[in-house]
Amino acid sequence: MEEIDLKEMFDYFLGRVSWIIIAVALAVAVGNVYTMFTRVPMYRSTTTLVLVSENKDSASYNTSEQQLNKNLVGTYSEIIKSRTILNAVIRNLDLDYSYTTLQNRITVSSVNNTEIIRIAVADSDPKVATKIANEIAKVFVSEINKFYKLNNVSVLDRAENNSVPYNVNYLKDNAIYIMIGLVLSCGIIFIFFYFDTTIKTSEEIEKKLGLTVVGIVPKVGKE
Numbered sequence: 001m002e003e004i005d006l007k008e009m010f011d012y013f014l015g016r017v018s019w020i021i022i023a024v025a026l027a028v029a030v031g032n033v034y035t036m037f038t039r040v041p042m043y044r045s046t047t048t049l050v051l052v053s054e055n056k057d058s059a060s061y062n063t064s065e066q067q068l069n070k071n072l073v074g075t076y077s078e079i080i081k082s083r084t085i086l087n088a089v090i091r092n093l094d095l096d097y098s099y100t101t102l103q104n105r106i107t108v109s110s111v112n113n114t115e116i117i118r119i120a121v122a123d124s125d126p127k128v129a130t131k132i133a134n135e136i137a138k139v140f141v142s143e144i145n146k147f148y149k150l151n152n153v154s155v156l157d158r159a160e161n162n163s164v165p166y167n168v169n170y171l172k173d174n175a176i177y178i179m180i181g182l183v184l185s186c187g188i189i190f191i192f193f194y195f196d197t198t199i200k201t202s203e204e205i206e207k208k209l210g211l212t213v214v215g216i217v218p219k220v221g222k223e
Contacts, residue, residue: 009190009193012189012196013186016189019189023184024177024181024185025181027177027178027184028177031174032177035170035173039167041165041168042165043125043129043161043164044166045129045132045133045160045161046118047118047136047155048111048155048157049137049140049141049153049154050154050156051115051117052152072148076144076153077109078108079140079147080106080119080136081106083099085139085143086099086103087099089102089135093131105122105132106119106120106121106136107119107121107122119136119137120133121136126161126162129162130159133159134158137159
């Protein structure tokens with residue numbers, strides 16, 4: 001295998017820096033256009049519920065009630081995503097969503113093994129996401145008493161509009177596009193360098209052919 005002169009290769013790359021810059025610029029431009037037309041920005045709004053004691057006297061909130069509420073967190077999380085709750089939300093807000101579509105846009109989770117339930121709603125419109133999250137909490141709190149005859153759920157934090165999409169990270173995307181441009185341009189330049197067998201200087205003649213250069217004929221005009 002032919003040995004590669006690293007200095008010669010470095011000089012070759014250095015002479016083609018403009019290729020790399022153009023390739024990176026094109027990769028960034030094409031990547032951003034692709035992102036703009038194919039990725040819909042989605043906004044997430046979050047509301048939280050907390051399970052509390054039915055007894056208004058907080059001093060009587062004992063360990064057994066606390067354990068009961070923790071055990072109910074998982075059940076309540078599933079009820080939040082039920083057809084009964086979500087269909088009521090769709091009717092109340094007059095949403096153009098099916099039950100399945102709305103369910104797929106909702107994430108319900110407990111917070112670090114506590115009595116707090118987090119409801120996150122994603123939508124292309126941040127205001128709609130906020131309305132849905134708050135309506136889910138409202139409907140759930142009002143309906144849970146019918147299922148368990150308990151009044152132990154309260155809204156801890158209402159959802160607010162989020163102006164930053166969670167599925168679009170322009171800084172990260174552009175860093176990826178820059179790397180793609182660098183890798184592709186450097187790869188192409190290396191291929192050109194590896195298969196370039198032309199002799200460009202008198203030093204290359206002496207080094208590669210072992211011949212002594214006795215004179216150089218300058219290139220004149222277009223001939």
